[in-house]
Amino acid sequence: MKRGLLDIESLRREEIEAILARSKDFQPAPGQTFKRFDTLRGRTVVNLFFEASTRTRTSFEIAAKRLGADIVSITAAGSSVTKGESLVDTLNTLGAMRPDAIVMRHAASGAPHFLSRYLPVPIVNAGDGTHEHPTQALLDARTILDRRGSLEGLRIAIIGDIAHSRVARSNIFLLSKFGVQVVLCGPASLLPRELGRLAPGVTLTTHMETALRDVDVIMMLRVQLERQHEAAFPASEYFRFYGLRPDHIQLSKPDAVVLHPGPINRGREISSEVADSQRSAILNQVENGIAVRMAVLEAVLAA
Numbered sequence: 001m002k003r004g005l006l007d008i009e010s011l012r013r014e015e016i017e018a019i020l021a022r023s024k025d026f027q028p029a030p031g032q033t034f035k036r037f038d039t040l041r042g043r044t045v046v047n048l049f050f051e052a053s054t055r056t057r058t059s060f061e062i063a064a065k066r067l068g069a070d071i072v073s074i075t076a077a078g079s080s081v082t083k084g085e086s087l088v089d090t091l092n093t094l095g096a097m098r099p100d101a102i103v104m105r106h107a108a109s110g111a112p113h114f115l116s117r118y119l120p121v122p123i124v125n126a127g128d129g130t131h132e133h134p135t136q137a138l139l140d141a142r143t144i145l146d147r148r149g150s151l152e153g154l155r156i157a158i159i160g161d162i163a164h165s166r167v168a169r170s171n172i173f174l175l176s177k178f179g180v181q182v183v184l185c186g187p188a189s190l191l192p193r194e195l196g197r198l199a200p201g202v203t204l205t206t207h208m209e210t211a212l213r214d215v216d217v218i219m220m221l222r223v224q225l226e227r228q229h230e231a232a233f234p235a236s237e238y239f240r241f242y243g244l245r246p247d248h249i250q251l252s253k254p255d256a257v258v259l260h261p262g263p264i265n266r267g268r269e270i271s272s273e274v275a276d277s278q279r280s281a282i283l284n285q286v287e288n289g290i291a292v293r294m295a296v297l298e299a300v301l302a303a
């Protein structure tokens, strides 16, 4: 991965397996914090975020520091982007400072792919528009593996604003490479039919009850109002039809795991009872985000 990590779609199953296996070495023992390593001492990572982030930005920072690298975080609001500088000029400027990698989040789908053709610096995609969020899918897979041991043959429902979700796309690509049956569910206006053709084993439904029946994993998504240019559904009705409540959990497998990439909106897509229940692995996902990003940075940067 010397050239960076742009998406899950173009990764081979073995490459994904290698990152997931390595991330296990970085997971802290119960009650412990993440260990410090020296692997990336002397390396510099630039964390460039043109969109809001809490989890992803912080966890790339912690991951880089735990490996001994220096990391500089820049957000669009505090950069010369607000003075009218183009994306290419911003990236060329940062590239001239010779970082060893750039971690980047941008609202335009494909922005990191475009830039990687021009910049000699490896780019790690931390979310590009509605396209992909590769490290999210990797940390989701790590979390599922921790609970289930294997992905093969699982049935996983992804529920919510599928249309605007880069998390859903990266997960579809990853999970289908491992023989998972993926059920996509949401209001018809947020459930593009073409996603059913994205990978083998993907089905679509607008009914929560159908999606949840006998699933091993329930992956809830936030309603991404910032990407919706017109109302796709009546906001007051959303929770009634697509919010995850305790009674829904009965339909899934008895030990089904609930995931959510965050930020969660309690009472909109998930009830507090479920979010805070034993079934919820939401905070495990956050913790695994660090271990997985350490594995990714190591694969991208280690000489």
Ligand code: ASP
Pocket: 127, 133, 166, 167, 221, 222, 224, 261, 262, 263
């Ligand atoms: N944090 C995830 C993302 O950046 C999911 C979300 O924002 O709803 O795509």
